Amino acid sequence: MTDFEVRPLAEGERREAFFMLGRALHFPALDDETWERRGAGFPAERRFGAFAGGELIGLAGSAATELAVPGGRAVPAAAVDGVGVRADHTRRGVLTALMGEQLRDCARRGEPLAALHASETAIYGRFGYGIATRAKTLRIHRARAAFRADAPAGGRVRLVPPEEAEKVLPALYHRIGPRRPGMIARGATWWRWTNPRLREGMVAVHTGPDGDDGFVAYRSENRQSFTEPEAGAALVVRDLHAANMAARAALWRFLLSVDLVAEVRAPNRPLDEPVGAMLADPRACETIAVDDGLWLRLVDVQAALSARSYGTGAPVVLEVSDPVLPENSGRYSVSADAVTRTDAPADLRLDVDVLAMLYLGDQRVSGLAELNRIHVLTDDAPARGDALFGSGIPWCGTPF
Numbered sequence: 001m002t003d004f005e006v007r008p009l010a011e012g013e014r015r016e017a018f019f020m021l022g023r024a025l026h027f028p029a030l031d032d033e034t035w036e037r038r039g040a041g042f043p044a045e046r047r048f049g050a051f052a053g054g055e056l057i058g059l060a061g062s063a064a065t066e067l068a069v070p071g072g073r074a075v076p077a078a079a080v081d082g083v084g085v086r087a088d089h090t091r092r093g094v095l096t097a098l099m100g101e102q103l104r105d106c107a108r109r110g111e112p113l114a115a116l117h118a119s120e121t122a123i124y125g126r127f128g129y130g131i132a133t134r135a136k137t138l139r140i141h142r143a144r145a146a147f148r149a150d151a152p153a154g155g156r157v158r159l160v161p162p163e164e165a166e167k168v169l170p171a172l173y174h175r176i177g178p179r180r181p182g183m184i185a186r187g188a189t190w191w192r193w194t195n196p197r198l199r200e201g202m203v204a205v206h207t208g209p210d211g212d213d214g215f216v217a218y219r220s221e222n223r224q225s226f227t228e229p230e231a232g233a234a235l236v237v238r239d240l241h242a243a244n245m246a247a248r249a250a251l252w253r254f255l256l257s258v259d260l261v262a263e264v265r266a267p268n269r270p271l272d273e274p275v276g277a278m279l280a281d282p283r284a285c286e287t288i289a290v291d292d293g294l295w296l297r298l299v300d301v302q303a304a305l306s307a308r309s310y311g312t313g314a315p316v317v318l319e320v321s322d323p324v325l326p327e328n329s330g331r332y333s334v335s336a337d338a339v340t341r342t343d344a345p346a347d348l349r350l351d352v353d354v355l356a357m358l359y360l361g362d363q364r365v366s367g368l369a370e371l372n373r374i375h376v377l378t379d380d381a382p383a384r385g386d387a388l389f390g391s392g393i394p395w396c397g398t399p400f
Ligand SMILES: CC(C)(COP(=O)(O)OP(=O)(O)OC[C@H]1O[C@@H](n2cnc3c(N)ncnc32)[C@H](O)[C@@H]1OP(=O)(O)O)[C@@H](O)C(=O)NCCC(=O)NCCS
Pocket: 024, 025, 083, 084, 085, 086, 089, 090, 091, 092, 093, 094, 095, 096, 097, 117, 118, 119, 120, 122, 123, 126
């Protein structure tokens, strides 16, 4: 067992932390130039370090954001990132200590939700996180991707240089972006972290009848080789947001019109984005993967459940178990009118990570009950739960 202490990271420890994290996550270049470029997007604020013998051996950070929930409210949330433990100190409880400290910190800050993207799916369930959004990866064969005559046309698309993109995108995303359940607000730190990557690619902005209403950030990979001189380039979409279907269609039309391109690849797209349905040959657009997106943690179950809206129907009583934050454990009566703590008998019993899978509407109560993730105590409760918790398909769309 290693002796270590967990405490907030000091300002003067940022650089050491950045490099320790980079090694844990196998970042390619860890040199002074990288720190010059990326250091500004790596604040000490809200970062916890684990220290053994005065050395930093583990790290977990977060940024304040807001997350859209069903019904349209933006709920204060911690966007958790920068998690790593030094390779010679793993499997000794360092991450467990960091996660516990961080969740208690979120609770103190009054953030009902915490969210992250996981490097591996085995890590975060034990800390009460559940998969709350999923995303698909598209691959589109450009030569076969003719648009249907009735597909939306959209307006004008223009390429913008990186300096302009850095100014235009934050306000544009804020205006069109964080409404759908699962989407998060992007703060100044997020953009400082992202801007260097914008410079490695291209940005195009769509203008509709009411002004700018969509953008795409992408980069190209040259796939030509001696044996395959005609292979062309692949465009890889990093970020695409649109306020309406006309803007979305126009941005996809633009990507698929770029010359010398053989295919467009787009990871992390919403499950219901209808790119194939706009094409004369829908098979030209292939879904090559569906992956977990946002992992969500209800830090304050009462506040989180009260923040979202519900469908109509009879209430259900949930009995929630939360070993990491035991003050959340207990029974909650959920209805379209109110969410209250209750002593009434439970209809459904579930762990807090399973509640996260229901919270944004990604999973159905009845489906998780069939998989034994939810214990059913009243026969018609899964159907009632489906009616209450059901909502549109959630999506995050912001890497962090
Ligand atoms: C993932 C990582 C942070 C885990 O840190 P750690 O200090 O070893 O974790 P802990 O010792 O607190 O482990 C707690 C439990 O989780 C399990 N666990 C931790 N990481 C795991 C992994 N990658 N796969 C499977 N199980 C894992 C441990 O076995 C332990 O289980 P137990 O309680 O049943 O014994 C560390 O391995 C790491 O830095 N990896 C590389 C960077 C990374 O993946 N970061 C996450 C970015 S999202």
